[in-house]
Amino acid sequence: MKTALLAAVATLASWAVPAAAQDYRQRPPQDEVIYFVLPDRFDNGDTANDRGGLTGDRLATGFDPSAKGFYHGGDLKGLIRRLDYIQGLGATALWVGPIFKNKPVQGGKGQESAGYHGYWITDFTRVDPHFGTDADFRALVDAAHARGMKVYMDIIANHTADVIQYRECGEGRPCPYRDRATYPYRRKGGLTGEAINPGFLGDDVQTAGNFARLTDPTYAYTPYVPAAERQVKVPAWLNDPIYYHNRGDTLFRNESSQTGDFSGLDDLMTENPRVIAGMIDIYGGWIDRFGVDGFRIDTAKHVNPEFWRAFVPAMQARAAARGIPHFHIFGEVTAGMEPGYLARWTKIAGYPAVLDFAFQNAVMQVVAENKPTSVMADLFEGDVLYAQGEATADILPTFLGNHDQGRFARWVRLGNPDAPDAEVLKRVALAHAMLLTLRGVPTLYSGDEQGFAGDGNDQDAREDLFASRVVSYNDNRLVGTTRTTAQDNFQPDHPLYRTIASLARLRTATPALTRGRQVTRQRGDGPGLFAVSRFDPTDGREVVIAFNTAATPITQAVQVEAKSERFTTLAGTCPATAAAPGSLTMTLPAFGYAVCSASPSR
Numbered sequence: 001m002k003t004a005l006l007a008a009v010a011t012l013a014s015w016a017v018p019a020a021a022q023d024y025r026q027r028p029p030q031d032e033v034i035y036f037v038l039p040d041r042f043d044n045g046d047t048a049n050d051r052g053g054l055t056g057d058r059l060a061t062g063f064d065p066s067a068k069g070f071y072h073g074g075d076l077k078g079l080i081r082r083l084d085y086i087q088g089l090g091a092t093a094l095w096v097g098p099i100f101k102n103k104p105v106q107g108g109k110g111q112e113s114a115g116y117h118g119y120w121i122t123d124f125t126r127v128d129p130h131f132g133t134d135a136d137f138r139a140l141v142d143a144a145h146a147r148g149m150k151v152y153m154d155i156i157a158n159h160t161a162d163v164i165q166y167r168e169c170g171e172g173r174p175c176p177y178r179d180r181a182t183y184p185y186r187r188k189g190g191l192t193g194e195a196i197n198p199g200f201l202g203d204d205v206q207t208a209g210n211f212a213r214l215t216d217p218t219y220a221y222t223p224y225v226p227a228a229e230r231q232v233k234v235p236a237w238l239n240d241p242i243y244y245h246n247r248g249d250t251l252f253r254n255e256s257s258q259t260g261d262f263s264g265l266d267d268l269m270t271e272n273p274r275v276i277a278g279m280i281d282i283y284g285g286w287i288d289r290f291g292v293d294g295f296r297i298d299t300a301k302h303v304n305p306e307f308w309r310a311f312v313p314a315m316q317a318r319a320a321a322r323g324i325p326h327f328h329i330f331g332e333v334t335a336g337m338e339p340g341y342l343a344r345w346t347k348i349a350g351y352p353a354v355l356d357f358a359f360q361n362a363v364m365q366v367v368a369e370n371k372p373t374s375v376m377a378d379l380f381e382g383d384v385l386y387a388q389g390e391a392t393a394d395i396l397p398t399f400l401g402n403h404d405q406g407r408f409a410r411w412v413r414l415g416n417p418d419a420p421d422a423e424v425l426k427r428v429a430l431a432h433a434m435l436l437t438l439r440g441v442p443t444l445y446s447g448d449e450q451g452f453a454g455d456g457n458d459q460d461a462r463e464d465l466f467a468s469r470v471v472s473y474n475d476n477r478l479v480g481t482t483r484t485t486a487q488d489n490f491q492p493d494h495p496l497y498r499t500i501a502s503l504a505r506l507r508t509a510t511p512a513l514t515r516g517r518q519v520t521r522q523r524g525d526g527p528g529l530f531a532v533s534r535f536d537p538t539d540g541r542e543v544v545i546a547f548n549t550a551a552t553p554i555t556q557a558v559q560v561e562a563k564s565e566r567f568t569t570l571a572g573t574c575p576a577t578a579a580a581p582g583s584l585t586m587t588l589p590a591f592g593y594a595v596c597s598a599s600p601s602r
Helices: 002-014 076-081 083-088 134-146 273-290 305-321 339-348 357-368 374-385 408-415 421-437 495-509
Strands: 034-037 093-096 100-102 121-127 150-155 294-297 328-331 397-399 441-445 517-522 529-535 542-548 554-559 564-571 583-588 593-600
Touching (some): 134 273, 305 328, 339 357, 339 374, 357 397, 357 421, 374 529, 421 495, 421 542, 441 495, 542 564, 583 593
Parallel strands (some): 150 294
Antiparallel strands (some): 554 583, 564 593
């Protein structure tokens, strides 16, 4: 299979100019293969910054490489020195987890953990010293751009670190959500409280004049900032509690989804024009200073849609002024396991794209849980629901697993507890073949290419690629290798690394696989064949892609264009000719796949 793949990629040089050889600024989002990495868990290029310039124990510095919830030492210099490894995998864009200065440690007594993941920001204007310096980030962006690779930043506008406390709850303790009806803005601490904020018309009236009347934040709780942290946030306006909702912990439903504190984090009042302008200034500054190529937006659905309708066009304009015409913005809309829910946010919030959780869920069902292949067909039939229909679907970042959901290999093992290691490897490879050949922008989670499987989601799916000291990581059984996470795992000879690299290069060299229209050709009511055709956007040439999700070989006819008579194998094994005009007989091994490029009849 590998020989055929490499040979096919070589022959494509005369068919189209490879995307990697073009000016990276001119590539649209769907031309990319994204590699997502949390810097702390990737590689430690500079041990001098492990403690972020802080002194004391782990509760002061956040550094404890033996604990899965603390900093381990990975940094921007580590990323720079591994760019060969990342580009060798076929990645053309690097999505870097948040690098902003974080509160080193937070959480109640005995429940502390560190901001190694980057989502507990105190200073939105500089790089966290645990990861290096602003100069290190500039060096990373410049080094990536010199290779023709893009860099996407992971950003947060929903919340800051947990700094604001409530008198009624006590520091570090949970505070139940208090809704607008029971705790209106114009009464102190509830319906019977004294009148405050005269003339304020509510957060639906999003004008500067209206919000000028909101001067007292004690409508639900009595917020305060501990003395030691009164000026910890940057820019300085972020230190004023009036710019936060201050209603207690979100219930992740109803109004609290957008106005409650996410796991105790300080929830910004993104309805306020001052907050909107402030966030535009903050993130526009990162575009101006570093020339990054896109933003992944964290907790996107927890912010009111009006904010995004102002923020997104401002970022696109800022990028265009910097000479970045294809600035890729995609929001994290969790629990969007079907297209309708995801598509809604591309309309009401104006997101150009969202992370395709529905794709992840469909592949998990079909490959890991042995569900019917019709699940995949149903997924793609929902593409018309997005704001620009299939054009939006084409730029949705697709993925198999991530730092929140967990790793795909774990889902395979959960769904098939008796499967031997060889079968697990085949299923994981099959899922990556789907990721790298179907519509959307394939997004690889660092470590998947080395067979990482994890023990769960969140911290249990954030293993180190450099040699780890976390016991619960090091006892994991990896896929396709006898190595463990106690060793570094930057092995280009790992079977998954090789498979992904070959498919990624095939994708970026084949216009039908990046920009081509997709048509479902075959689906079933159980495990077995799923097939699509994709079409070259310039000459209409057909590429047939077929997958076998069953544990047994299959031979089955697939509908193709009547003019597609001869076929070249790009991956797997393809028939040389159609069985009849409009029909191609595919033979696939268990958990096999094939990519077949058609030539028209003479």
